[in-house]
């Protein structure tokens with residue numbers, strides 16, 4: 001099959017692109033490189049630098065594409081509060097432009113990378129796809145709007161649509177921007193480099209950390225399967241870990257002690273988040289196969305940015 005991945009030079013996108021070409025599929029990537037790095041892509045992937053809001057570029061790239069993975073987005077929750085217009089322009093406007101271009105070219109299917117951020121603070125855990133979202137940030141609003149545009153326009157234009165609500169994905173190659181870095185690589189970086197891990201809130205707030213290989217498996221199934229039109233499907237690990245637990249796991253895997261600074265005033269916002277995976281099991285035959293300890297071990301082993309701090313130390317074996 002022929003795939004186009006928007007935002008395909010980013011963290012999730014490059015893992016997806018590289019797995020697809022390894023499976024013998026043809027993959028094009030469109031990415032403006034505002035965050036991604038094309039050097040992470042397998043040489044068999046055809047890379048084009050450009051903006052997902054550039055309709056003429058999309059018309060060219062969509063030619064003979066069977067399925068689009070729409071990942072291009074701005075992805076920082078706190079940054080979205082500061083720059084909501086950017087999040088609306090790219091995450092919502094980019095999605096509408098893509099759907100119009102798919103109509104123009106006659107592209108058959110789109111898989112949207114949506115986010116568990118739309119659930120907000122839910123009392124009942126694990127959360128399933130039927131709960132009423134709590135849109136607490138512009139990022140969440142933009143992802144929910146993107147889902148609705150994909151489904152609504154898909155129904156009008158005859159495009160098959162599916163949205164995966166991804167929980168906290170982590171793994172090797174995840175960007176570590178100085179402002180608003182994602183929690184897992186930030187904790188690893190601070191622990192291996194001997195820096196200070198700043199923990200917000202009481203440390204007991206939980207998230208569902210899902211290893212990148214499991215996310216990619218779910219995305220690939222969503223691109224292949226029939227009978228899942230118009231569905232939203234959770235993609236997580238189906239487990240929850242507190243920030244304190246995450247730090248302890250990183251300490252165990254690296255054999256290093258964390259220097260922790262607590263900032264209890266500033267809370268992490270959402271108290272608990274864990275995916276109900278019943279729908280993913282039944283529609284995608286999805287069962288995450290990586291525990292947090294295994295995923296952290298692989299992340300640290302496979303990412304040269306962390307390894308350079310650990311050599312010639314050895315990671316504990318048997319993890």
Ligand code: NAD
Nearest residue numbers: 007010011012032034035036051052072073113115166169
């Ligand atoms: P990322 O920042 O690594 O990837 C996003 C990519 O989109 C980057 O390569 C960036 O350069 C590109 N991009 C941004 N604006 C663009 C534009 N206007 N035109 C073209 N390309 C553009 O983030 P990621 O973690 O890989 O996330 C990928 C997708 O998955 C996003 O849609 C995100 O909302 C979603 N998601 C991620 C997570 C997670 O935990 N990583 C969780 C839920 C949802």
